[in-house]
Amino acid sequence: MSGARPAEPRRRDAEASRRAILQAALEEFAEKGHDGARIDEIALRAGVSKPLIYDYFGNKNAVYAAALREAYVQIREGEEELELDAMAPAEAIRSLVRFSALHFQEKPWFITMLNTENLRRGSTITDLKDAGEIQSVLVRKLAAVLERGAAEGVFRSGVDPVELYISIASLCYFPVSNRFTLRVVFGCPVDRAWMERCAEAASEMLLLWLAPPQNTRKSR
Amino acid sequence: MSGARPAEPRRRDAEASRRAILQAALEEFAEKGHDGARIDEIALRAGVSKPLIYDYFGNKNAVYAAALREAYVQIREGEEELELDAMAPAEAIRSLVRFSALHFQEKPWFITMLNTENLRRGSTITDLKDAGEIQSVLVRKLAAVLERGAAEGVFRSGVDPVELYISIASLCYFPVSNRFTLRVVFGCPVDRAWMERCAEAASEMLLLWLAPPQNTRKSR
Amino acid sequence: MSGARPAEPRRRDAEASRRAILQAALEEFAEKGHDGARIDEIALRAGVSKPLIYDYFGNKNAVYAAALREAYVQIREGEEELELDAMAPAEAIRSLVRFSALHFQEKPWFITMLNTENLRRGSTITDLKDAGEIQSVLVRKLAAVLERGAAEGVFRSGVDPVELYISIASLCYFPVSNRFTLRVVFGCPVDRAWMERCAEAASEMLLLWLAPPQNTRKSR
Amino acid sequence: MSGARPAEPRRRDAEASRRAILQAALEEFAEKGHDGARIDEIALRAGVSKPLIYDYFGNKNAVYAAALREAYVQIREGEEELELDAMAPAEAIRSLVRFSALHFQEKPWFITMLNTENLRRGSTITDLKDAGEIQSVLVRKLAAVLERGAAEGVFRSGVDPVELYISIASLCYFPVSNRFTLRVVFGCPVDRAWMERCAEAASEMLLLWLAPPQNTRKSR
DNA sequence: AATGAATGAGTTTTCATTCAT
DNA sequence: TATGAATGAAAACTCATTCAT
Numbered sequence: 001m002s003g004a005r006p007a008e009p010r011r012r013d014a015e016a017s018r019r020a021i022l023q024a025a026l027e028e029f030a031e032k033g034h035d036g037a038r039i040d041e042i043a044l045r046a047g048v049s050k051p052l053i054y055d056y057f058g059n060k061n062a063v064y065a066a067a068l069r070e071a072y073v074q075i076r077e078g079e080e081e082l083e084l085d086a087m088a089p090a091e092a093i094r095s096l097v098r099f100s101a102l103h104f105q106e107k108p109w110f111i112t113m114l115n116t117e118n119l120r121r122g123s124t125i126t127d128l129k130d131a132g133e134i135q136s137v138l139v140r141k142l143a144a145v146l147e148r149g150a151a152e153g154v155f156r157s158g159v160d161p162v163e164l165y166i167s168i169a170s171l172c173y174f175p176v177s178n179r180f181t182l183r184v185v186f187g188c189p190v191d192r193a194w195m196e197r198c199a200e201a202a203s204e205m206l207l208l209w210l211a212p213p214q215n216t217r218k219s220r
Numbered sequence: 221m222s223g224a225r226p227a228e229p230r231r232r233d234a235e236a237s238r239r240a241i242l243q244a245a246l247e248e249f250a251e252k253g254h255d256g257a258r259i260d261e262i263a264l265r266a267g268v269s270k271p272l273i274y275d276y277f278g279n280k281n282a283v284y285a286a287a288l289r290e291a292y293v294q295i296r297e298g299e300e301e302l303e304l305d306a307m308a309p310a311e312a313i314r315s316l317v318r319f320s321a322l323h324f325q326e327k328p329w330f331i332t333m334l335n336t337e338n339l340r341r342g343s344t345i346t347d348l349k350d351a352g353e354i355q356s357v358l359v360r361k362l363a364a365v366l367e368r369g370a371a372e373g374v375f376r377s378g379v380d381p382v383e384l385y386i387s388i389a390s391l392c393y394f395p396v397s398n399r400f401t402l403r404v405v406f407g408c409p410v411d412r413a414w415m416e417r418c419a420e421a422a423s424e425m426l427l428l429w430l431a432p433p434q435n436t437r438k439s440r
Numbered sequence: 441m442s443g444a445r446p447a448e449p450r451r452r453d454a455e456a457s458r459r460a461i462l463q464a465a466l467e468e469f470a471e472k473g474h475d476g477a478r479i480d481e482i483a484l485r486a487g488v489s490k491p492l493i494y495d496y497f498g499n500k501n502a503v504y505a506a507a508l509r510e511a512y513v514q515i516r517e518g519e520e521e522l523e524l525d526a527m528a529p530a531e532a533i534r535s536l537v538r539f540s541a542l543h544f545q546e547k548p549w550f551i552t553m554l555n556t557e558n559l560r561r562g563s564t565i566t567d568l569k570d571a572g573e574i575q576s577v578l579v580r581k582l583a584a585v586l587e588r589g590a591a592e593g594v595f596r597s598g599v600d601p602v603e604l605y606i607s608i609a610s611l612c613y614f615p616v617s618n619r620f621t622l623r624v625v626f627g628c629p630v631d632r633a634w635m636e637r638c639a640e641a642a643s644e645m646l647l648l649w650l651a652p653p654q655n656t657r658k659s660r
Numbered sequence: 661m662s663g664a665r666p667a668e669p670r671r672r673d674a675e676a677s678r679r680a681i682l683q684a685a686l687e688e689f690a691e692k693g694h695d696g697a698r699i700d701e702i703a704l705r706a707g708v709s710k711p712l713i714y715d716y717f718g719n720k721n722a723v724y725a726a727a728l729r730e731a732y733v734q735i736r737e738g739e740e741e742l743e744l745d746a747m748a749p750a751e752a753i754r755s756l757v758r759f760s761a762l763h764f765q766e767k768p769w770f771i772t773m774l775n776t777e778n779l780r781r782g783s784t785i786t787d788l789k790d791a792g793e794i795q796s797v798l799v800r801k802l803a804a805v806l807e808r809g810a811a812e813g814v815f816r817s818g819v820d821p822v823e824l825y826i827s828i829a830s831l832c833y834f835p836v837s838n839r840f841t842l843r844v845v846f847g848c849p850v851d852r853a854w855m856e857r858c859a860e861a862a863s864e865m866l867l868l869w870l871a872p873p874q875n876t877r878k879s880r
Numbered sequence: 881a882a883t884g885a886a887t888g889a890g891t892t893t894t895c896a897t898t899c900a901t
Numbered sequence: 902t903a904t905g906a907a908t909g910a911a912a913a914c915t916c917a918t919t920c921a922t
Binding site for chain 6: 698710720
Binding site for chain 1: 251252253254255256292332334335336337338339340341342345346348359382383385386387389390391393394395397398399400401402403404405406408418421424425426428429
């Protein structure tokens with residue numbers, strides 16, 4: 001029932017072993033949460049023995065911390081590839097919304113890791129030294145887009161880039177994070193097409209909100 | 221170590237014991253998640269012995285299912301008290317947004333229970349027979365508000381009430397659900413005032429989105 | 441191979457279970473030392489399950505601490521039964537020496553517990569609140585004997601009772617504590633008879649040492 | 661590590677590694693006992709890798725056996741340097757007592773190794789082929805001292821040198837071996853000065869005991 | 881001669897659950 | 902109705918030992 005694929009052995013290659021453990025941990029913690037995750041299962045998924053995990057990370061919490069960090073690193077890598085500078089402001093927003101929705105859906109461990117960490121009241125992320133820097137890049141990019149948009153007259157000015165980012169994330173996060181309860185409670189068909197419509201609606205909503213006061217609606 | 225307050229004993233009152241266990245379970249599961257929750261701790265919080273919990277509920281999963289159901293019941297009770305019919309359409313929207321944001325923040329167990337259940341891929345809610353009905357009331361109310369708004373010319377027509385509800389929930393859910401990571405990663409001061417500004421912005425955004433095509437912005 | 445006797449079960453009697461665990465722990469720690477002792481083995485010896493041990497004591501160290509305390513309690517009980525007041529001073533000394541030698545030999549856990557605790561640099565006994573009082577009774581009794589002896593002119597005065605006790609213990613302790621190495625290195629027949637000759641010699645030595653300056657030897 | 665030397669023969673390196681391991685093992689086993697000692701820690705202390713230890717010694721027990729033997733070798737070396745033949749009999753006794761007390765205190769691994777081995781019921785020393793010879797030298801020297809003393813009329817005759825040695829060891833061993841528990845239980849200030857007073861008293865006691873029947877006390 | 885990489889077989893500890901009253 | 906006593910099964914973690922170079 002649990003996704004144990006023995007994984008081919010990578011013999012005597014410390015760095016490869018480390019990375020295998022990290023990815024296995026990310027998946028296991030994301031699927032089961034901090035307390036539901038099993039070191040045994042991580043070892044199985046990574047194709048290594050349990051003691052090796054302790055050799056490399058020390059204890060379960062440290063493995064968890066490394067997995068949490070990895071979740072952030074992975075989304076940051078995706079965000080950094082976005083070339084927002086090269087796009088028209090409205091297009092940049094649409095692009096980021098689309099990326100977020102996609103990433104949340106295709107790398108499901110990101111959302112569940114965040115939920116798990118928030119359930120634990122952020123006790124681990126607080127200790128990750130570089131957690132702050134980890135997303136500052138994106139905020140700076142967003143600030144630039146907002147400025148350009150204001151200068152070009154397509155956005156109103158004075159929008160806080162962090163607030164904008166949180167709105168984007170909110171609209172993309174909830175439908176994915178809560179897809180199982182939504183399916184049961186509202187009967188939503190929580191599939192790819194539905195998610196894309198969500199992202200579409202989110203872009204609409206955000207661009208309306210960013211539009212300058214006197215502007216009439218342009219919409220799609 | 222966790223917030224165990226022994227609670228005064230309720231002697232020989234089956235219904236009271238049941239309710240004490242239920243509330244204790246709701247808090248424990250909401251604080252620690254399904255796997256982190258401890259039957260011992262629930263017994264302690266409820267001021268009863270462990271075997272009593274098994275007598276009443278059968279096993280840990282059944283206690284969890286009852287707690288999950290209780291979370292929905294509690295929010296539905298709040299929503300039913302909202303007199304959306306008596307308000308102007310825009311006011312009704314604002315009111316629901318405010319209520320959602322407030323409820324998420326003041327009854328923190330709702331969000332964490334949903335996250336926990338979604339981490340478990342909805343395996344429990346699927347079996348709750350009445351889960352579907354549980355929120356249909358609200359959707360019907362929202363549909364009525366939307367119709368009234370369209371009739372009065374303040375909303376565009378053709379808006380799906382479920383989609384609207386999900387958007388409302390999204391904007392209110394994420395900032396509360398992720399408050400610990402947001403604080404660390406973005407340095408947000410995740411307090412009451414900040415949440416109210418989030419709700420304010422959410423209302424703005426939603427009303428703009430609901431506005432009919434030709435309408436100019438009203439804003440506050 | 442290890443001295444596991446399943447022991448008859450004492451069902452549903454908390455105090456009896458506690459005592460069974462304590463005695464089993466005393467024997468196991470005394471035989472194997474702190475790190476060699478096994479909780480599994482203690483459970484087996486006591487005829488209870490492992491979790492019960494954790495219920496009652498908390499963890500291995502706490503079990504060890506309780507066992508160490510018990511070792512002292514047991515020897516104190518023996519010492520308290522000695523009626524030194526009723527004996528002539530020299531007889532009291534002989535009696536205490538004999539008791540010590542006997543106790544060391546017949547309750548072998550006392551010596552090995554002390555050795556174990558000293559190997560651990562007294563890290564546990566330091567935290568036992570009542571460790572100090574535990575032997576003060578005996579020292580007071582010895583002081584009385586010394587005073588009586590001095591008054592009667594059979595002992596010199598000014599002997600420190602603690603120093604005397606340590607000398608007694610030294611002479612009785614070493615031959616028992618080191619019986620295995622002594623047997624191999626010196627070929628001593630470390631049996632009951634040999635131990636009694638040791639105690640005899642110890643008494644001689646101590647009484648000579650206690651004798652007042654002018655006294656001529658009485659000997660046996 | 662040592663840079664400017666004409667390449668040393670490999671055998672010398674091997675021998676140095678062996679000795680480093682042996683001393684590291686002696687210290688580790690003496691500090692933690694057989695079961696508390698860690699091969700990892702021995703490797704660390706010795707500055708070599710774990711597999712090297714297995715190459716040289718085979719397994720943990722063999723390392724332990726070698727360390728135990730080394731403890732005896734070291735004390736024998738000290739005892740052999742004592743020139744008991746050149747001293748007056750009483751002086752020889754005092755000298756040996758002083759040496760024992762000093763050695764026990766300054767080479768603390770001797771006592772803890774003996775205690776550890778006795779905890780293990782001598783299972784290792786029994787297999788050391790040369791354990792017996794290891795201290796016979798000292799016993800022969802002591803026998804000679806006793807004979808000289810008897811001939812000179814300062815000792816009574818018929819004293820068993822082994823019994824004498826055990827008495828000496830007893831009085832010097834216990835206060836050092838049990839210094840941690842003694843400190844807590846009796847409040848003894850177990851420092852250098854205190855130990856010297858113990859040795860002093862031990863010499864007194866032993867010489868009184870060795871004195872011939874008619875002799876009056878000399879004392880200091 | 882020497883070591884970094886890896887693990888099998890335990891050991892302590894935890895926890896949902898049942899027994900007996 | 903209620904609970905103190907007890908445990909089987911499993912989890913995190915450890916450690917002597919071997920592998921491969």
